[in-house]
Amino acid sequence: MSDAGALARKDLLLELRARDTLPAMLLFVVSVLVVFHFALPQNASARASLGLLWVAILFTALLGLGRAFVAEREQGVLDGLVLAPSDRSAIWVGKVVATLAFLVVAEVVALPAFALFFTSIDATTVAGVALADIGICAVGTLLAAMAAAGRARELLLPLLFLPLAIPIVVGGVGSSLAASSGKYLGFLALYDAIFVVLAWAAFEYVVTE
């Protein structure tokens, strides 16, 4: 875990210096919410507006995930990291932690903005967002590593990620709207558990031949 911590700290330091990802995510999520505010009719239901919140969160995450391996790809650093004797999954854990941090910061801005433009947000929705973030970053980081190795990486990541994110949207919207929100939160937790284990185990095969 110390390797993962060192790699996550490195990613946060890179972002602090380059400011490539987080400002774009913040600007994007606020812009999307503003666009939705004008696109949605005044008397739109909570179901419709919460659905749009999840769309905004997913696409904001996608923006961050698309840049997760840019430094490694452009500067060829992944070879150096892969050759280190540490567990290769530490690279994935470090990236998940850093991407999660960016997404949480974006949501700290996005959720109050959503409450301002649409409808108030309760604790269940916040819990749903928190659980969804883990799943989004776990799956998304694995897929971002796969896409980074390919040629059409900008196309590949959304094509791979969005189908796998459908259960997150189902769980997230359900936790916000359904009477039995606990069931949907449990579903999101189960999704997280399954995909964290799968992505952690599969990462080594993604970054090596």
Add this chain to the structure above:
Amino acid sequence: MIRARAVARRFGDKRALEPVDFELPRGGFLVVTGPNGSGKTTLLRLCAGLLIPTSGELEVRAERGQLGYLAHEPLVYRELTAIENLDLYGRLYRVPERRERVGMLLERFGLWEARGERTGSYSRGMLQRLALCRALLHDPELLILDEPANALDAAGEELLERELEELRRERTLLVASHSPQRLERFATGKLALT
């Protein structure tokens, strides 16, 4: 330490490395030569474990932490300083007395004064020196160096020669170069790719 039998590599339809046989014993120094596109880099990446041969047998008797690899790219983050980059690798490679080792290497390769600058502002020669520091950081048993003299000035090349002369006494070296004249006097073997 390395044994290759008819090792070849394809990328799709393109043959990147024709079948090659060689043996590099522990303590040996093998220079790999050949024109551009002959497969020198592919061979070195195969030996480093970054690629898998399409055919043939390749045995490398060095654990992952005992291999130092110098690539075409310096494999460092441009937004981090030299010290931050080497410190990160030092952590990942479990280098004992990491800070002292990093400082000693930066001093030896003439980068101490620039240690606090982001490597994005380094010249190509400085990046190559830093890449050599990174490859030597964990004092590996097996060194795989791809064009180590690349972008180095005359002083850098002299420094590299001194290092190689020192290293060949205790380490196993596999070095690719398209102009190997200066390296051949240290070498125990030569492999010419066509």
